[in-house]
Amino acid sequence: MSDDIQVAKVFDLKGLACPMPVVKVSKGIKEVEVGEVIEAQTTDPGSLTDFPAWAKTSGNEIVKTEQEDKLITFYIKRLV
């Protein structure tokens, strides 16, 4: 977890393939309040481009992306 971001909920999407990470994160973000941040962990390399595309279209904000070997962690702020 990134130390400067307050995470409301963590979603473990490791091992899931397209379209599951985006489908799950679109459902998951609705489980927190507007303004709160969720953490989504994926191992799907496609999510590196998919998550920003999803965030832009859905009107949410990716505040931070971390990459460590195959693990990609997104911090996404619910805006809508």
Add this chain to the structure above:
Amino acid sequence: MDMQNIENQIEGLKSRLDAIDKKTADNKLAMIVFSGDLDKALAAFIIATGAVAMGMDVVMFFTFWGTPVLRDAKKNVGGKDMMGKMFGSMLPKGTGAVKLSKMNMGGMGTAMMKSLMKKKNVASLEEMIALAEELGVKIYVCEMSMDLMGFKREEFIDYKDLGFAGVATFLQEAQNSKMQLFL
């Protein structure tokens, strides 16, 4: 007099806005699934569920070779004529019998692809259909294809939002959708 003039102009603008509103497409994806191949059916459901994740409404219209993909292997219906029986036995009965469009190799390729998908954690066609149902993807089955191939309504899968319709229904949906796809 001036006031009256302005009011008239506002009224005119309002009705024009209403007309424009009616013409603006919804944030919706209308898709035709013509193909009965495993790979294309999978792609169709991946796009459909992905579109819901992107905030769109989705309607899928299954026609021709796409129709038998939605048959339920567990359901048996009687009372078919000879042609209906022939089509019924020759066309795939549901997702389990659907083959790859390429590299099927007498079923070996499809079996290999399925085991590879499992290994790589890619959702199966059955799982994708269940997910689409959960996400509220609407499915129409083409009545004309069913009639041609002798399929009956009772032999289709249990799916919450499944309807039977013709080309006008699809076109109406497509006209109101900002995205249309043919697979």
